Amino acid sequence: MSARLGENRYSEAGIRLLKLNRLGDRHELRDLTVDVSFEGDFETSHTRGDNARILPTHTMRNTVYSIARDRASGDIEKFALALTQHFLEQNPQVRTVYVRVAEEQWTRVSIAGRPHGCAFSRGGLERRTALVERSAARLIVESGLEGLRLVKTRNAAFVGFLRDRFTTLPESGDGMLATELNARWRYGWSEVPFGPQWQQVRQVLLETFAEHDSRSLQHTLFTMASAALEQCPPLSEIRLRLPAFHPVLVDLSPFAMENHEVFIPGEVPHSVAEAVVRRDEMAG
Amino acid sequence: MSARLGENRYSEAGIRLLKLNRLGDRHELRDLTVDVSFEGDFETSHTRGDNARILPTHTMRNTVYSIARDRASGDIEKFALALTQHFLEQNPQVRTVYVRVAEEQWTRVSIAGRPHGCAFSRGGLERRTALVERSAARLIVESGLEGLRLVKTRNAAFVGFLRDRFTTLPESGDGMLATELNARWRYGWSEVPFGPQWQQVRQVLLETFAEHDSRSLQHTLFTMASAALEQCPPLSEIRLRLPAFHPVLVDLSPFAMENHEVFIPGEVPHSVAEAVVRRDEMAG
C-alpha cells in the first residue's frame, strides 16, 4: 500500500432545530443550525473499515437535540461550549471537536404597536454565529455574524489605483458601496457576556461602515475591524470578509437623458476583500 | 401545415434596478424588480419569423430604466401604471400589457438610535408587489406581498379531519403553525392611497394570523382574507397562498427525556392552501 492518510475529519452538518420556551403567554423562539466536526484517531476506519472508533453522525445529531432541550435557550456560544464539552469528555478517540451554531432571526409580530407573545415573523438574511474549537490543550470561542447586506450611498471613493494596459475602470470620487458583512471575532478570555458583546461589536461595525469616508473596500474593512478592536476590549482579533456588489449607473445618454440615480445592482458579488486584524499587544 | 398558434405572450423578466433619491444629506433607496409582458398580434412572428410587430425585450428593458428615472420613487403601483400606459399607447400591435413590480426592503442603519441618512441594511425576505394589467378595455391594479415567513406557537389546532386507511396523523389540539404569507389583492376602484392601504392590509393580515384560533390552514387563510375585506373597503378580492412548514417534535423518549420544546423545522413547505376570497355584494 503506497497511500498514507493525512488530515481528516468527519462531521454532521446542518442540524436544524427550533427551540421553544413557553413562559406563560409569552413564548420565546430560537431557530438554530448546528454543525459538529470531529478530528482524532480515525486511521483504521479509513484504511480497514473498522468502525470501532466512529461515533455515528446520527448519534451526533441525537446528542445535539437532547442537549438542546436544556441548553439551547441562552447565548449560542454557551450552547456550543456545552456541546463541545460533552463530545470531548465522552469520546477519548477524538482530539478536537468543532461546533458551529448559526441563529436565524425571528421578531415578534406587532399588534397595535405591541409585540405579540407567540407570533413571530422571520427577520432578515443576517445570521448570528458562534464557533467553538475544543481540545485537551485549547479552547477557542469565536462569535460572528454573516449575510448582512449593506449599502452606503455616499462617502465611497476609489481613486489612485494601479493601472495597466487592461485597466478601463474610471476613478470614482463618490460612489455607492454595496457589500455583505461577514465577521468573526475571537475573544481573549472566555468569561464574556456574549449577548451584549455581540450587540456592541455589531453596532460598532455598522456605525463605522456608515460614518467613515471609504477609499476602497480594503480601507473600509480595516477601519471597521480596528474600530471593533478599539471599542470592544474582550476581542483579540477579528476577521472580516466583504464581497462587494458593484451597482452600475444605467447609460441613458442614447435617449438624451442624464442619469445619476438609476442603477443596475450587481446581483452576484464579484470583488471580495478578506483579512484578519489583530490587537497589537506591542502598541498597547 | 397542421399547427395553429394559441395563447402566447412574450416578456422581459427580472429587470433589476436601484433608484436613488438624493435629498441633501438624506438619501432614499428603492430596490425594484420589474417584469413586462405583452400579449397581442404576434402570429406572423411565430409562423413566418417576421419581426415587424416585435418590440424587442431589450427595448422593454431600456424603457423601464428610462421611465424609472422620473417615476420609480413613489408607490410601485404608480410606477407600474406609468409603464403600462407607455407601452400600450406606443404599441398598437399589443392588446394587453402586464407589468409586475416587486420591491425589496432596505432599512436605515441606526446610529446612536437615529436612522442614518445614507447607510442602509437589507430587510427580510418579504417583498411588496404590484401587478397592473392594462388593455383598451380594462385596467386591473393588484397589490400584494410575498415571502413573509410567519410562525404562531399557540392556538393552532387540527382535529376532526377525514381519516382513511392511509391516515396516521394524530389530532393536534394546540400545535405550531409555520407558514409563508403570499397575498395579492385587487382594488375595486383605481384612486387608492396605495402606500397606506398596503400597510393597512398587511397589518390586518398579521394581526389576524396572530390572534385567531386556527383550526386548519384553510381556516386561517379564510379568516385572514375576510378580515382584510372587512377592514379595508377599497379591496374587492384577495388571494392568499399559504405553504405550510410542519415543525416536528423531536422524539427524545429513547433517552428517557420528555420533549415538548425542541422541534425539527420543516425546511421545505409541503402543504399548501390557496384560495381567492371576494367581497360578497349580495350580503351588503
Next chain:
Amino acid sequence: MSARLGENRYSEAGIRLLKLNRLGDRHELRDLTVDVSFEGDFETSHTRGDNARILPTHTMRNTVYSIARDRASGDIEKFALALTQHFLEQNPQVRTVYVRVAEEQWTRVSIAGRPHGCAFSRGGLERRTALVERSAARLIVESGLEGLRLVKTRNAAFVGFLRDRFTTLPESGDGMLATELNARWRYGWSEVPFGPQWQQVRQVLLETFAEHDSRSLQHTLFTMASAALEQCPPLSEIRLRLPAFHPVLVDLSPFAMENHEVFIPGEVPHSVAEAVVRRDEMAG
C-alpha cells in the same frame, strides 16, 4: 359576513421518493417528486374550521408512498394515473384531483465501457414530467420535460424588429441562441406508449432546435412545436416556454483586440417566449 370563498385548492407538494427495483445483480433506480392537489367542496373548512371533508396532506403523502411501492416502476404517466384514480374514487368530496410527477435522471456508472448494475450518477438538470387531471367528467394526461439548457451557436438571427426611441439593440444576422427548454404536451387519446412517445417528442424538439434557421425566439418556439405536432400523431397540443439567456460578446477593443468568440453568458434568463400550439383539425 361579507366575504365569499372563490376558487380554492389544497395540495401536498414536493413528495420526494426513490424507488429501487432489485432485479438480481441489476438494480433500477427512479427518483421522483410528486405533487397532489384537490379541488372540491371545502367551503365549511374555510368558513367554519370544520375539517370533516379534509383529507390531511399528511395522508396524501402516506398514500403516495404506499402506492409507489407497486406502481412507481413504470412510466410516470401511469403512476400519476393510478394516484388520481385512487384519490378520486376514495374521496367523494373531491371534484378534481391533479397529480404531477417529475423524474430526475440517474445514469449507470460505466466500468470498462459497460454500465454497472447498481452504481448510478446523477444526470443533468433536465426532468421528465407528467401531469394528470381527473374528475368524473374528464381525464387529461400531459407529458413534458423541463430544465433542459440548450445553445445553438449558428443560424440564429434577429432582424427587422420594431424600433422606437428606446431601441438600441443592433440587428444580428447570426448570433448565439441560448435557452432552456420547457415543454408540456397533451395527448388526444389515453392509450399511448408513454415512454417511447416521450423520447420521440424530445428528439423532434431537439433536432428542430438544432437544425432550423431561427429568426427569433418566437419563430424557434413555433417551429419546434409544429414539428412535434406533425411528427407525433398522438399529440393534440403542445405548450412551450423558452426563457432566453443572452450571451454578450466582451468588448476587447480598448485593448486593441478583435473579439468574436469570448462571451459573457447571461446568468439569468430575461426574455421569455411562451405559447401553446394546437393541431389544426380544420387543416387536416
Next chain:
Amino acid sequence: MSARLGENRYSEAGIRLLKLNRLGDRHELRDLTVDVSFEGDFETSHTRGDNARILPTHTMRNTVYSIARDRASGDIEKFALALTQHFLEQNPQVRTVYVRVAEEQWTRVSIAGRPHGCAFSRGGLERRTALVERSAARLIVESGLEGLRLVKTRNAAFVGFLRDRFTTLPESGDGMLATELNARWRYGWSEVPFGPQWQQVRQVLLETFAEHDSRSLQHTLFTMASAALEQCPPLSEIRLRLPAFHPVLVDLSPFAMENHEVFIPGEVPHSVAEAVVRRDEMAG
C-alpha cells in the same frame, strides 16, 4: 492605533465566460468560471486608503477576458497557468496569485445518432476544476471535479460502530450509499497531459466507488483515494470531500405493507467525510 493587519487577500470571483471556437461547421463551446486572488503587500491600502498598489478587480476581469481569447480553448489547467504567469510577472507588489477555473459540461445534441456541429445541451451538475497557486518560490497545480452525485444500491454496510447513550442508529449490513464526489488532486510534476489524466483519475474514482464493499463513508473515501494514487503515477496527493445523503426506507407497516424499496431521499447532505491522502514515499 492598536490594530495590526494580519493575513489578507483580495479577489475577483465568479468571472463567467463562454469561449466559442468556430472550426468551420463544427463549433466548440467552453463554459468557464474564473476566480483570481492576490496576496501581497497591501498594508497601506488597508491602513491609509492608499490604492497605489491595488490593481482593481475590474482590471483582473478585463485581463481574464483578454487572455481567454487566445488561451481558453485547451485544458483549463493551462489557462490557469497562463493567467497566474501574467499576473505575477506584471505585478511585483503581489506575492502569490491564485487562479481557479471551473468548467461546466456541454454536450453536443445528437441528430439521428450523430453529434451536431453547433447545438449543445447542458450536461450534469458536475464541474471540472483547476487551481493554480504561483509565487516566485513555488508553483502548485491541482485538478479536480466537484458536484458529481453518486449512488450505489449494494455493498454499502455500516456496522460495528461506537455506541453511547444517544445512539439509536441500527447496524446496516447492506444499504444504499448516496454521496456527492468532490475531489482535488495535486501533481508531483508540472508536465502532465491534463485532459487524459483528469479522465483517468475520474474513471478510477468512479470504478472504485462502484466496485468496492463499503464499510463506511471514510472507508469508501480512503479506498477511492488510494486507488487514484496507485493507478495514476503523476498524483502526489488527493483530497476528497464526501457529503452523504441518507435515504431512509419509508415505514409502510401501519398499512400492513412490507417495504424494502421505497425511500425518502435525503435532500440535504448531513454527514460529511473529508481527508487528504498522500503517496507514501517511504513505502515505495
